[in-house]
Amino acid sequence: MAKAGVQGSTRDREITGARVIVTCPGRNFVTLKIETKGGVTGLGDATLNGRELAVAAYLTEHVIPNLIGRDAGRIEDIWQFLYRGAYWRRGPVTMSAIAAVDVALWDILGKMAGMPLYQLLGGRSRDGALVYCHANGDSIEQASEAVGRYIEQGYLAVRAQSGVPGLAKTYGVTKSKLAYEPAESELPTETVWSTPKYLRHTPKLFERARADHGEEVLLLHDVHHRLTPIEAARLAKDLEPYRLFWFEDSTPAENQDAFKLIRQHSTTPLAVGEVFNSIWDCKGLIENQLIDYIRTTIVHGGGITHVRRIADFAALYGVRTGFHGATDLSPVTMGAALHFDTWVPNFGIQEYMHHTQETLDVFPHDYAFREGRLHVGDTPGHGVGIDETLAAKFPYAPKQLPIARLEDGAMWDW
Ligand code: GCO
Ligand code: MG
Numbered sequence: 001m002a003k004a005g006v007q008g009s010t011r012d013r014e015i016t017g018a019r020v021i022v023t024c025p026g027r028n029f030v031t032l033k034i035e036t037k038g039g040v041t042g043l044g045d046a047t048l049n050g051r052e053l054a055v056a057a058y059l060t061e062h063v064i065p066n067l068i069g070r071d072a073g074r075i076e077d078i079w080q081f082l083y084r085g086a087y088w089r090r091g092p093v094t095m096s097a098i099a100a101v102d103v104a105l106w107d108i109l110g111k112m113a114g115m116p117l118y119q120l121l122g123g124r125s126r127d128g129a130l131v132y133c134h135a136n137g138d139s140i141e142q143a144s145e146a147v148g149r150y151i152e153q154g155y156l157a158v159r160a161q162s163g164v165p166g167l168a169k170t171y172g173v174t175k176s177k178l179a180y181e182p183a184e185s186e187l188p189t190e191t192v193w194s195t196p197k198y199l200r201h202t203p204k205l206f207e208r209a210r211a212d213h214g215e216e217v218l219l220l221h222d223v224h225h226r227l228t229p230i231e232a233a234r235l236a237k238d239l240e241p242y243r244l245f246w247f248e249d250s251t252p253a254e255n256q257d258a259f260k261l262i263r264q265h266s267t268t269p270l271a272v273g274e275v276f277n278s279i280w281d282c283k284g285l286i287e288n289q290l291i292d293y294i295r296t297t298i299v300h301g302g303g304i305t306h307v308r309r310i311a312d313f314a315a316l317y318g319v320r321t322g323f324h325g326a327t328d329l330s331p332v333t334m335g336a337a338l339h340f341d342t343w344v345p346n347f348g349i350q351e352y353m354h355h356t357q358e359t360l361d362v363f364p365h366d367y368a369f370r371e372g373r374l375h376v377g378d379t380p381g382h383g384v385g386i387d388e389t390l391a392a393k394f395p396y397a398p399k400q401l402p403i404a405r406l407e408d409g410a411m412w413d414w
Pocket of ligand 2: 222224248249274
C-alpha cells in the first residue's frame with residue numbers, strides 16, 4: 001500500500017493560523033492567508049469595494065477562530081460550516097469572507113498535490129481564456145479611438161463606454177490613463193444621471209464603433225443598473241444592429257422577473273450578476289433562460305465551491321460564465337478565476353481591467369496575456385502570491401463608491 005505523502009497527510013493539513021492582510025497599492029485589497037502545520041499556506045481574496053473593513057472584521061472576529069485546528073483538506077465541509085452553520089446566510093460581506101477561506105483552501109490543496117488549480121477542477125477545456133478590456137472616452141470619437149488602440153494590442157473583445165453630453169460624469173469613463181477606478185474619495189462622490197440623455201446617445205456610440213472597426217471585434221457595454229425594465233428593453237432593441245457580445249446590468253436585478261420584459265423585446269445577449277453572491281440570486285434568471293451570461297465571480301460568490309454550483313446549473317440552460325474582473329477584485333481572484341475559466345465547459349468570457357504596477361508587484365502571479373486571451377501557468381495552486389513586506393508599505397486608505405442622483409436631486413442607482 002502506498003504511504004501517504006508527508007505533504008498531504010491529515011496531520012500536516014491541520015490549520016494552525018490565519019491572518020487578514022489589508023493593503024492599498026493604488027487601491028484597497030483584503031487578503032486572507034491560511035497556514036497549515038506542514039508549512040503550506042494558501043491565499044484568498046476578500047475585497048469588497050468600499051466596504052473592505054467589514055469583511056476583514058467578519059474574518060478576524062468570526063471566521064478565523066473557527067478555522068484553527070480544522071483539516072484544510074475538508075473544503076466542502078468548511079464551506080458548509082461557514083454557510084449553514086452561521087445561521088445568518090448570504091450577503092456580500094459573509095459570502096466574500098467565505099470565498100476568501102474557500103480559495104485559500106483550494107490553493108493549499110493544489111500546492112499539496114503539486115497541481116495547478118485547473119487540474120484539480122477537472123483539467124483544461126481550453127488553452128486560454130478570452131478576455132475583454134475597457135475602452136472609454138469623454139466623447140464617442142475618443143471612446144471609439146480607445147477601442148481601436150485595444151484592437152491593435154491584440155484584444156478580440158472590448159467594452160465601450162462614453163461620456164454623455166450634458167452629464168458631467170458617466171460610469172466607466174475616466175480622465176486618467178489608468179483603469180477606471182470609481183471609489184475615489186473617503187465619502188461618496190455625487191454624480192448626476194439622466195436616462196433620456198443616455199438612451200439617445202448610446203446607440204450612436206456603437207454605430208460609430210462598428211463603422212470604425214468593422215464586424216469582427218466583440219463589443220460589450222455596461223449600463224450599470226440605471227434603467228427600468230422597459231427602458232432596458234428599448235436600448236437592447238436599439239443596439240441590435242450593432243450585434244453586441246453582451247449588454248450588462250441593464251436594470252437592477254433584485255427583481256429577477258424584470259428580465260422577462262427585456263427578453264420579450266430583444267435578441268441582444270444579456271449579462272448580469274456581478275453584485276450577486278448566491279445561486280439564489282440568479283436561479284430564476286438561469287432556469288427561465290432570461291440571461292446569456294452569469295457574471296457572479298469567485299470573491300463575491302462564496303468561492304470556487306459555490307460558483308462551481310452556479311456554473312454547473314447555468315450549463316443546463318445554455319448560460320455561460322462571464323466573470324466580473326474589475327480592478328477591485330485582486331490578482332488573487334483573477335488567478336483563481338482564470339483557472340476556473342480554463343476548466344469550466346460553459347465558459348463565455350472573462351473581464352480583464354488592468355491592475356496598476358504597484359498592485360501587480362504586491363501580488364506576484366503567473367498569468368499572462370497573449371493574443372486576446374489570458375493564460376494561466378502551471379504553478380501549483382492558483383499561482384498568485386503576496387509580497388507582505390511590500391504590502392505593508394501601502395496602508396489602507398478609506399474610499400467609497402460614488403452615488404447617483406437624477407437631475408431633480410432624487411437618489412438613483414449608481
Ligand atoms: C464592471 C463593474 C465595475 C464595478 C465595480 C464596483 O463591470 O467591471 O461594473 O466597474 O463598478 O466593480 O466595485
Ligand atoms: Mg459591470
